[in-house]
Amino acid sequence: MACALNSLSARLAVQNRTVEAGEMDLLRQLRETWTIAEDHETAAVMDGILADEIQHVRFANQWLHRFAHEPQAVMQMAAALNFAGGVMRALQPQPGERSLDNVELAAVDHAIEVNTEDRHRAGFTQAEIADLVRQGRSSDLKSQSHTES
Numbered sequence: 001m002a003c004a005l006n007s008l009s010a011r012l013a014v015q016n017r018t019v020e021a022g023e024m025d026l027l028r029q030l031r032e033t034w035t036i037a038e039d040h041e042t043a044a045v046m047d048g049i050l051a052d053e054i055q056h057v058r059f060a061n062q063w064l065h066r067f068a069h070e071p072q073a074v075m076q077m078a079a080a081l082n083f084a085g086g087v088m089r090a091l092q093p094q095p096g097e098r099s100l101d102n103v104e105l106a107a108v109d110h111a112i113e114v115n116t117e118d119r120h121r122a123g124f125t126q127a128e129i130a131d132l133v134r135q136g137r138s139s140d141l142k143s144q145s146h147t148e149s
């Protein structure tokens with residue numbers, strides 16, 4: 001999806017600020033899951049990847065704040081997020097679709113708890129984090145699809 005975006009501001013908005021920020025939420029959850037399973041080596045790998053992603057998202061947020069003063073970049077970001085939201089909606093499981101092990105995919109709750117601490121480290125504002133927590137969703141794209149459907 002990110003490869004279809006042809007501007008730096010669009011890629012930062014979708015790949016880093018949205019997808020990788022959502023990955024931060026997932027990695028925090030995975031680290032806890034592996035810790036509970038007493039696989040501390042895998043938990044440490046998740047922690048290392050998480051630390052890396054926090055930096056990627058933080059750099060993106062810093063650059064996007066600069067781009068926020070450039071109308072063309074703002075339009076590119078808006079178009080990119082709209083495109084990405086459409087891709088996410090198209091990929092959502094439809095009622096009746098089942099996995100190979102016969103799980104009703106649309107019925108599975110894929111919600112991931114928002115990683116508020118690391119999102120703060122990555123440059124999200126308290127208001128942005130509060131919005132995500134209130135929506136109960138880890139991804140800005142998911143919340144777009146939620147409000148538009």
Ligand SMILES: [Fe+2]
Nearest residue numbers: 020052053056
């Ligand atoms: Fe990354």
